[in-house]
Amino acid sequence: MDVIIAKHAGVCFGVKRAIDLAFTAARNYRNHVYTIGPLIHNPQVVKQLREAGVIVKEGIEDIAEGTVIFRSHGVPRHLAEKAREKGLQIVDATCPFVKRAHGFARFLSRKGYLVIVVGDQSHPEVKSLKSYVEGEAMVVSSPGELADWAGRRKVGVVAQTTQSLEKFREIVAICLEKAREVRVYNTICDATALRQREALDLAHKVDCIIVIGGHKSANTKRLAEICRRILGDTYHVERVEELNSSWFSGKGRIGVVGGASTPGWVIEEVVKGLRRMVSQGS
Numbered sequence: 011m012d013v014i015i016a017k018h019a020g021v022c023f024g025v026k027r028a029i030d031l032a033f034t035a036a037r038n039y040r041n042h043v044y045t046i047g048p049l050i051h052n053p054q055v056v057k058q059l060r061e062a063g064v065i066v067k068e069g070i071e072d073i074a075e076g077t078v079i080f081r082s083h084g085v086p087r088h089l090a091e092k093a094r095e096k097g098l099q100i101v102d103a104t105c106p107f108v109k110r111a112h113g114f115a116r117f118l119s120r121k122g123y124l125v126i127v128v129g130d131q132s133h134p135e136v137k138s139l140k141s142y143v144e145g146e147a148m149v150v151s152s153p154g155e156l157a158d159w160a161g162r163r164k165v166g167v168v169a170q171t172t173q174s175l176e177k178f179r180e181i182v183a184i185c186l187e188k189a190r191e192v193r194v195y196n197t198i199c200d201a202t203a204l205r206q207r208e209a210l211d212l213a214h215k216v217d218c219i220i221v222i223g224g225h226k227s228a229n230t231k232r233l234a235e236i237c238r239r240i241l242g243d244t245y246h247v248e249r250v251e252e253l254n255s256s257w258f259s260g261k262g263r264i265g266v267v268g269g270a271s272t273p274g275w276v277i278e279e280v281v282k283g284l285r286r287m288v289s290q291g292s
């Protein structure tokens with residue numbers, strides 16, 4: 011049996027940068043180091059950070075002193091202002107690509123466009139992105155949500171960096187029908203798009219695909235969604251213990267992809283477990 015691992019499986023530039031900044035802060039700062047919510051949507055990394063001294067808090071009101079790390083998804087503007095008011099030391103690990111999207115959202119709103127954010131309303135990145143809109147914003151997670159929308163004269167569109175290009179295109183197409191002027195910034199990150207293309211490609215070539223990453227990770231869930239459309243035998247696992255030998259019975263080729271927040275060592279562990287399981291079954 012062949013196990014084919016996607017070339018770009020695992021952490022992207024922005025997540026790696028955030029993890030490195032957090033470990034450096036834990037090593038170098040003598041005061042307490044906090045994140046508001048988990049730094050990334052990967053429980054194994056969050057555990058390692060906790061062991062290194064990085065404490066997860068629910069909100070800025072729970073932090074009275076010390077250092078706060080802004081996570082790779084970014085934080086809402088009011089929260090960043092609050093951290094400054096409180097005199098906290100700030101380590102800004104917001105991914106530069108997320109910041110770029112903030113800039114476009116603000117620019118569009120300043121120019122009088124209704125800003126449509128293609129993304130999930132409850133995702134931290136979307137909350138932070140929306141906070142940079144200085145006028146009206148609408149978050150749209152699927153084209154169907156615009157079915158009864160009356161439209162607007164000037165519409166600007168940006169996306170959560172982990173959205174699928176296909177969905178983004180469909181929503182832009184509806185905006186073109188319903189608005190006289192549409193300005194689009196494709197803020198989908200290359201790392202995401204690349205992993206999605208590879209996953210799609212792999213799903214066509216294998217009999218079963220394992221998608222590795224946090225169950226709360228939006229980009230990993232999206233990879234699983236994309237693969238599942240092509241291949242019913244798609245399984246999303248967070249850790250090696252979740253593998254099930256029955257998934258591989260009678261399969262000739264197994265594909266492995268990893269989300270942009272999945273560290274290499276987690277992928278290695280799952281692949282080792284997978285090979286072990288397959289060899290025991292044969």
Ligand code: SF4
Nearest residue numbers: 022024105107171199
């Ligand atoms: S997926 Fe892209 S935008 Fe998101 S953290 Fe990684 S590099 Fe940054």
